[in-house]
Amino acid sequence: MSDLQTSIDQRTYSDNIPHPRTPQEQNFFKEDPNLHYLLERYLPASMHEWARQQLSWLGAQVAGPIDERAAYTDREGKPRLRKYNRLGEDISEIITNEGYKETVAEVYGAGIVSYLYQEIPELGKKAPYSYSFFMGYLVSQSEPGFYCPVTLSMSAAYLIDRYGSEEQKEQYLTGLTSRDRNHFYEGATWLTERQGGSDVGANLTVAEPVAGRPGVYRLTGEKFFASNAGAFVATVLARIDEEKPGTKGLGLFLVPWIKPDNERNHIQVRRLKDKLGVNAVPSAEILLNGAEGYLIGEPQNGFKYMAEALNLSRICNAIASIGIMRRAFYEAKYYAEQRRAFGKPIDQYPMVIEMLVSLLLDTEVSTGAVFDMIAVYDRLQSDSASKEDNALARLLIPLLKYRTGEEAVESTHTAIEIHGGNGYIEEYVTPRLLRDAQVLTVWEGTSNILALDILRVMQKENSHEVFNRLLRERIAGWKHAFSQPYAELVRKELAILEENIAYLMKQTQDYLTYKLKALADHMVDLYTLSCIVSEAEDQVTREGNARKYILAKLYAVKHFHSQEKRGIQADSLLDVQFFTQLVEYQSVSAEEWAQQSAIVPTR
Template sequence: MSDLQTSIDQRTYSDNIPHPRAPLAQNFFKADPNLDYLLQRYLPASMHEWARQQLSWLGAQVAGPIDERADYTDREGKPRLRKYNRLGEDISEIITNEGYKETVAEVYGAGIVSYLYQDIPELGRKAPYSYSFFMGYLVSQSEPGFYCPVTLSMSAAYLIDRYGSEEQKEQYLTGLTSRDRTRLYEGATWLTERQGGSDVGANLTVAEPVAGRQGVYRLTGEKFFASNAGAFVATVLARIDEEKPGTKGLGLFLVPWIKPDNERNHIQVRRLKDKLGVNAVPSAEILLNGAEGYLIGEPENGFKYMAEALNLSRICNAIASIGIMRRAFYEARYYAEQRRAFGNPIDQYPMVKEMLVSLLLDTEVSTGAVFDMIAVYDRLQSNSASKEDNALARLLIPLLKYRTGEEAVESTHTAIEIHGGNGYIEEYVTPRLLRDAQVLTVWEGTSNILALDILRVMQKESSHEEFSRLLQERVAGWKHAFSQPYTELIRTELAILEENIAYLMQQTHDYVTYKLKTLADHMVDLYILSCIVSEAEDQVTREGNARKYILAKLYAEKHFPSQEKRGIQADSMLDVQFFTQLMEYQSVSVEEWAQQSAIVPTR
């Protein structure tokens, strides 16, 4: 055997190419200092210690067994349809694998839905939505496909709790909010039909009242993209008044798979969809053949109710996006640390450092902005919000759903590029992340639909005025010298934004819609910048740590760039200079940042 052959044979797989299943972290919560920071920022102080313990347990689960089950489900254990029983009767049973069922039991058992409605035993209080969304952020790093059923169960519970009768709450809300796997009901929301898609007003499913049974209807029609198709209870839109066009004629109904008399409802699954990604969630074409449904709330308000649940689902969509972004960053960072090329680990090269910091930047600033928006949503749910908060939430939710969905796709693409050819191989998680991310730009409204919703809330509720007021008040409250350049930048950009909005409101509808996404990008850029600067000021004030100001400057350079010399002669290379501090969440002293930014650190 030649010396060369001996040398090759003595190498191990891990000498140069990181193993696709190598543990990049034993615990996704403990590996994420920014998540602990946000926990302190947005949860009540009385919850901090308990939440850390719970999220630490979940962080270990999603980094270990839940991730392993997700990989199996995606590649070998997809849901399947058992259409008929031995007698040839249509039973439309959806079967999921045992590992997936274990994930269902663990995550619901940890209170991801339950604690929104029931007191936490150790604390004697319910959890705010922000806590449930912290859980969802961790779950989505391993199994965003399963977070879809969680989202739908959460939405169904929301609708029944808000608008259902006491009988409906007793019969169905109890199961939807259970932590006991033997009593748990999963939920679904079925909107989409073949002929309309996002145009819900085109829905043709009809609801006919059952004589002598108040509030009971028979639903007939098709739901073309019904996610979590095997859920025990679905909330369904159906046309209750055929004389009222569009969404005005739609009522909202609770449709259980098994009726209260223990008979199967008249629901059939035509087929399961063969999807690009999120294979954990069974998505189906559903036929309602006179299925028994129970009216929720007022008959004329069905779409209004569902629109409220849609806002909740859009927040969940943003949570799934930032979870995938975080996992993409994890994978890229670990791989770049281990992979050697041209004599060095590839994370030693400036181009790779720039890519890794870009992944971190988008993830950290968007995560902070999403939870800042959730703070507004929590006020709405606790009835402590103002009318202005409602208008603001209806603007911020579609803005951040839009931005984070796009970023999730871009982040997974970048992670694959950092891996090179290995990133394209299914043994690595990166292909699944990319496939799963694609749906996040489609679920709960595409970018065009979101832009139209943004326009609608601006026209009807003047939400852009509340947006401007929020940012003006926010920058006026900044005191640290490091924040002052961003005060000037945001005020200047807000003036441009307000001028552009005033101009657009005078133009034709076609021109307005043509420019809507450009306007939305400007708004969300400003909002995210205001969030990261607020975090930076908070952290430097409390801890003397200026690290987040680096992110603020990088974000401003990326989204509000100087055009001088195309940026070639003006770039500061902060991402390379502070690479280790950013990657390792190391503290950056006030003096160090003052020297770099040429700002005197006075207050």
């Protein structure tokens, strides 16, 4: 029987089925030329060499040991709850496996949170958010479930740093921003309640002041979907004024598992959620049974503070999405170039080429758009930030969170289809990517909630006017001849967008909200196109490489051009013609693209 199996293996696996790559063969940073480009585009020049070294180390870790640990955690090593000790006392201890703990120590130790608040020793300055998000993009390619706790720790640190007292910063921010595996704290943000869900104003958890202890409250209630439930410290919304309905009566509190007097706080874990994906993060139903909480900032501003942290979490959600999209493309490309069917590798068939280029297109253009949005968010951290920057960020963040969440789901589906039946088998990473991606359309606001937030910032801050000005200024700066057709397209589409907004604002609330997602789609299409064309102009100007103009053309056709006769008689098959240059990130000369596009390559 063993001889028969050996014979079958030799005949079937030798040429037809891709052999798994060893971790030592992979580095998610080194194998991503677009990430190298974005690093140089968005990080200060003084950080480039240091960042390349750090991200190269992380790229090897996430492709190797972190990925192996993620697979184990997902299938065999999920977090578990030890509810009671041997005396029957409720200890609500959440236990994670040793490999997961090592991932936690490595990634926090690399400064994913710390360097936002502490100087990088080699550089003598803090990192911008874009650097932390480059790290998150790599981590999410292997373990988006762990990137959720990172997100929550970042959010907790943000809230304490911005609005906490000096005592709170000393007590908790120091731990949240530590790189020492023996002294760092993880954080969490607990909002969701059973009766409220996205309607945070319906929350019922109450906070009662403790007599004689200013700023100290007893919190009583339930948090129904509390992720990173075992975190040392959580930021929690609770109703501080029952006379004020909705979000106006909510205060923000810092709730540690262990109080400053070293006694355990009155927090109970009822159960861990049995989730579809992101199994690394323990999500739980939490009972606050008179838990001691410490007021953060002004009592009437709790929801306002948390909304700021929510913007940060939504960026992280977009980062997780593009990370999953990148991994889906990476796996599909490798499989397609190795898998042989009907006598040749399947990546030589036009239908497979179309699927692979579609994966690449969504991944690369959305990644560029996300980091362009992050550049706006980074500006908000400086003293020179303007009201326009704030309005723009509050519009772009939900737009990109919405789009990338949807694309992550679609990308993982496509990657599975390229793998065929093997893509549906749990020994491959593709099922885990598919399951992990599903939550990205739900976390930090569903598409409907995001659309309502977009409407709110348009009505309150006229963010759409800032958006329109940004795009008009951007296209006015495009000088290369290759960019001009897209400048004209954006001008035309902006006029349509402005007309549609004016029309919708006169309609009934039902009609307006019904059309909101269509409006959001138009806006994010325009923004993303402007980003990829800006990248294309930059790259062709500096390097003579017109490759990104091919992506711009494919994106414009996909999102803006209604093709006559369904495109069947008119498609030039750009993806097939330039397949190798696109997926291998090879240069396309300006002259070659000029011949294809019939545009003279002059400036």
